[in-house]
Amino acid sequence: SPKPTEPAAIDEPTEDVDVEVVNVGWIGSLTGDQAVWGNCEFNTVKMLFEEINENGGLLGKQINVIGYDTRGDAMEAVNAVRRLTSQDKIVALIGPNASGQAIAISSVLEEMKVPGIATVATNPKVTVDDNGQVKPFNFRVCFIDPYQGAVAAGYAKDVLGFTKAAILYDVADDYSQGLTEFFEMTFKEKGGEIVAKEGFKFGDVDFRPQLSKIKEANPEVLFMPYFFKEAALSANQARELGIDAVLMGGDGWPSEVLIEMAKEAIEGSYIVNHLDFADPDVQDFKATYTAKYNLPVELNGYLAYDAVRVLEQAIQNADSFDSVAIRDALKTVSVKGITGQINISADTHNPEGKDAAIIKIVDGDYIFQQKYSAE
Amino acid sequence: MLKVENLNVYYGGIHALRGIDIEVQEGQIVSIIGSNGAGKSTLLNAITGIVKPKEGLITYKGNEIPRTPHKIVKLGICQVPEGRLIFANLTVKDNLMMGAYLRNDKKKIEEDLEKVYQLFPRLLERINQMAGTLSGGEQQMLAMGRGLMSNPDLILLDEPSLGLAPLLVRTIFEIIEDIKKMNKTILLVEQNAYKALSIADKAYILEQGVIKKEGIAEEILQDKSILEAYLGKAH
Amino acid sequence: MGWYYIQGILILSGIYLMAVLGLSLLTGFTGLFSFGHAGFMAVGAYTTAAMTIKFNVPFILALLIGGLAAALVSLVIGKLTLNLKGDYFCIATLGFGEAIRLILDNVQYFGGARGWPGIPLKTGLMNVIIFNVIAVVILVNLIKSRHGRNLQAIREEEMASQIIGINVFKYKMISLAISAAYAGIAGGMLAHYTGFLQPKMFQLIKSTELTIMVIFGGLGSISGSIIGAIVLTSLPEVLRAFDRWRLVVYGASVIFIMITRPQGLMGGYEITITNIKKLISRITSLGKKKHTIGGDN
Amino acid sequence: MSTILALKNVTKQFGGLTAVGDMCFDVKKDSISGLIGPNGAGKTTIFNLITGIYNVTEGEILFEGNRVDGLQPYQIADTGITRTFQNIRLFKKLTTYENILTACHYNTDYSILDAVIRNKKFRTGEKKLHQQVQELLEIMELTDRKDAVASNLPYGLQRRLEIARALALKPKLLLLDEPAAGMNPDETIRLMNLIKEVRDRFNLTVLVIEHHMDLIMGICDKIVVLNFGKKLAEGTTQEIQSNSKVIEAYLGEEDVIC
Amino acid sequence: MSAFLQQMINGLSIGSVYALMAVGYSLVYSIMNFSNFAHGGVIMIGAYMGFFLMTALELPFAVAFVLAAIGAGLLAVSLERIAYRPLRKRNAPFLYFIISAMGASIFLENIVVATIGPTFRTYPKVFSSTPFQFGQISVGRLDAIMFLISGISLMMLVYIIEKTKTGMAIKSTAYSIRASTLMGVNTDRIIFIVFGLGGVLAGIAGVLFGMKYTVYPQIGFITMKSFIAAVFGGLGSLPGAVIGSILLGVIETLTAGYFSSQYRDLIAFILLIAVLIWRPSGLMGKITEDKA
């Protein structure tokens, strides 16, 4: 796997921002369960800024990307952002690749007044605090979980026609909890019934006690809003226990690893995704990336791509590398990304009106079904 | 049978043995006496390889002894250590069986076990007790018994009478003489100098890591000046 | 390297030092090994944060309340486990430490397992230093008193301590409670330094790190603990340049220290004015020969 | 002379084994009494019972007329009983001085808070302790070894240090468990004199376990003989020396050499 | 009823995973008297060895399995040489061993991250994933195999320790290396055997664990549970380790199944503490009284 840039290679950053090189930060999982994603995201960010640099840079300056590993850990993420904002003097941050870390770092970004663009962190609290106030320096390029949960529930109920759903979720993860909450809400609103709801904790590998309980409840669809490793293990164990419900997941699923680990178990499952991987719009990027890194593009790559585009646009609009100016520009950015048109809303700092893509796993492949949007 | 030449042992900066020479003939009882801290235990430990001498040669039956204790034991040398070092977590019986660890002659082992029980009937009574809960004296008996179980040719005894009741002290010395009769050789370290000298063939007096006197045990026992100088004025 | 960054490392070192000082009392001077101190840190951290955020208590006061809360929890734990021997005590504390974390995992009021972001940043270099100076003074004075000697007697030989009239259980309790209070305050400072709390921060590995620091510095040496805390807190930061080899190096160094210098850096010696004087006179009398502090092997 | 310690029908069982059975005896104030008997007779067990390390299975132990069985060891030390151990138990890594100083802790009562703020109470208290240590070091002739680490002391001195440490408590009753074990005859005699001296100086009562008969016969006012956890005999040295049961079970026929 | 039975089966199967790990753990504890926290690391390496032998070298499962077990045994033995022996020669207190072991475990985990990479790997399929079906109740094939293997290895170990001379030497070495040496025991060899056996067990556990779940650098983490199980049963007691593991597995499962899955781990730790308070040396551990 590719090596992240060595932070040691960076020369003493000068206090003055007006130098030839400007630092942009990235954080995410380079190790740990989601390393596949984090690495792809980091690679993407580096690749795009290299391209930008080759084309003369931004506002006449070269961009240097500094990235740190969070091991998927919220605390590490906080430490890394502290270092990026204080020592490395970044002007903006891209990442991290999960809500748990994104929520944890949001207050540091606020304190240091450096804008951050989350890639795939879908939990609402990433950009909005408990009181519904928007966090001035936190942005994202993906849709959010109330939407994602509603799409999943709506599709399960309205399109697939299931009325009895069960949920297994990760209690230690903001993303999983959020998605569960919104799935449950919509599914019930639509007249469906949640027949079982069971939790586990990040790090668990055995889900059979919970699955046995779920089996008793006899659901038609089992919603599994968490990441691919746990998804694969729990899918295998569910089948082993004789659960034949249709499985359904969120954007935590799409990954080669999932198929590799649980090909048979997840056959025929549905996923709510950010995009259709076969969309002609994304093929260019896919090709360049694969040519450069000899690796497939993971989900995060596409959103990281859009995050870079959004940041690029904002810097140009701001015509400055001042963090606050970039923040102000971000509030009104509108660019055509590869996952759709991205219009950041000044009220929520989320992109408005992005459709979700429903994907079905057929013969070990992610097959696009339709764009679906919850009303 | 056993010959120690120019043995020097150090503990860090402490020069515990300074050029010791001793010789033990087959079938003899050789006593080593000397006050606390003279280096008696250190000498025995050096012979069995527990402490590594800095200098010196130890030969057993004409060959230089190996360096690791378990190989030395295999030659038929057995130490009944000071402070007993019984296996507190094993039963009395298992402790005795550990003594016979290197032996494979089942029958003979059973016989020897009987013999030990005869010598120390108390051990038979406590056969399944955890050795750690034995009284001090009982532990001493066990250590002796365990030593005998290895059926050694040369047996090194480090203060075997320590903490024993008077009657038992006598028994122990009788046993030592019995062992000698079984054609074994004994190197005995004792505080109880009179007893030790009276059963020994030969004796060494060790003071501060140096051999101060050696000779026929009986002669030393007669020599009032030596007794006063090295063994205290009590007698 | 910016001052802000160095300051960060110093603050973090100071925070761990606080916990290490407490653990040093327990481990170095009382001979009890705990693998549950992360649990006490957690209690302190969450209590302090709750005080400042939910009840608007001033920071310093909140820290003290956090320490107190940890001490109280430790008393309950001590009552149940201090009679256990050696490794079983160690394991029981491990169990308690993990239990505290797992309970916090389920306290939704504090964000549960997902964590608690947005804690105000109040821990600064100044208050960390002041707290540590006070902590050291208290510790030194305690150790150099009959109470401290009683603790050391317990470390050396428990049964003999009983026989000379030391209420072993009570003194172990005191030692545990004080060390838990230190850990609790450290936890409170940590909460207000990172601005984010998550039960996962207080896993077993954190307790281990604290113990490693104490042992690294040398059991029974306060100056050793201070050096241990600072060196080992900054080490992972310094090693960041090693990227993914960082923790490999860290793990290897831990083994290396254990097998080469198991008595720790200071080996039970203290840096005091008299010792320094002694050392200087020794160095001068030795001429140009190089010498390390604390001398002995 | 009044009774200071009394054992009344004391029994101690380990599982099925009765280590001490129905034991009764008194110790008179200011006396030196001996406790002898074959190995495993239950002598050390009796010490362990008196000092609260083991709980009695049955019976009562009275010290100065009050029950002490059931108390914790440190509470028993509080009442004025202390001991030495058959297997030396010093604070191994502390110096001679520190060993004694620690044991002196009784003689001052400043609190932890006093210690932390180093007030007057603390300072006068500490001063008193250090004086006491000096005295004890002199009496026990340990002054020149005061900075030696306990575990490096020769065996004989370690035993002496254990006694010094016990004396630091200013006990009323001192229990010595084989204080002369591992000592040569000369050292044994010196120890004997020391015990007498200490008894007079500190107004102590002493109960001693020994297998060295010179010592026992030389200093004891009274001797209790145990066998198999039961009392075999009790009396003066002459009585015991001529008691045929004792000779048979313990002393043996011939004249015993220490 | 069938739901309950299914949960019991789940519990037994989780318990036998713990048991496989706990037995090796306990074995080392029984002789070295310290908790070898590096055991988890050895399990992890064992799992990787099995994986690479099967995928990169395309060896048949049985061969890979045996080689991985041997490899893990060798690793454990070398760890002993490097990280513990110097301490042993110095009579260091048990805590130093624990710390050294933790260092080793950090080292092993991260060396894998640094070299092989942090992603997890999936074993090729060896056993069919269709479970044995008994009416409503299903028993995974791999589970049955694991249960069997834990049982067999335990019996073999108990036999070695209780019935052979080597076993007695293991026990005596556990108590005092010095005294054992004086009995003619080659204590270095005994320790070699113990670590080797512990390592082999770890290797077996690793491969089976990897097949059942996946292989990733943090597998060692799960050994925390087996460690609890071992304490539970009484450290150093092998049957205790197995009984503790099975109990823990069942209790955890029942907690998750009938109470709340969130409290699963908490219950485990509370149980640990309760057992220690009730029986300070675990269910089957020996209680030793200090003798003055």
Ligand SMILES: Nc1ncnc2c1ncn2[C@@H]1O[C@H](COP(=O)(O)OP(=O)(O)OP(=O)(O)O)[C@@H](O)[C@H]1O
């Ligand atoms: N492990 C050790 N480390 C340091 N010094 C030691 C060690 N063992 C013994 N010594 C020292 O070496 C010297 C000789 O000790 P040794 O035990 O051989 O004497 P001894 O004649 O057996 O005495 P005793 O009659 O008390 O058993 C003593 O000064 C002792 O303090």
Ligand SMILES: Nc1ncnc2c1ncn2[C@@H]1O[C@H](COP(=O)(O)OP(=O)(O)OP(=O)(O)O)[C@@H](O)[C@H]1O
């Ligand atoms: N904790 C224990 N568990 C079981 N048995 C014990 C325990 N402590 C002592 N015993 C037994 O009680 C008996 C008396 O032991 P004790 O130590 O009191 O003997 P002693 O008279 O001091 O002998 P010695 O003179 O040899 O020291 C012994 O048989 C011993 O095995």
Ligand SMILES: CC(C)C[C@H](N)C(=O)O
């Ligand atoms: C990569 C994504 C699955 C991350 C997820 N949407 C989150 O917010 O945590």
Ligand SMILES: [Mg+2]
């Ligand atoms: Mg000796």
Ligand SMILES: [Mg+2]
């Ligand atoms: Mg005794």
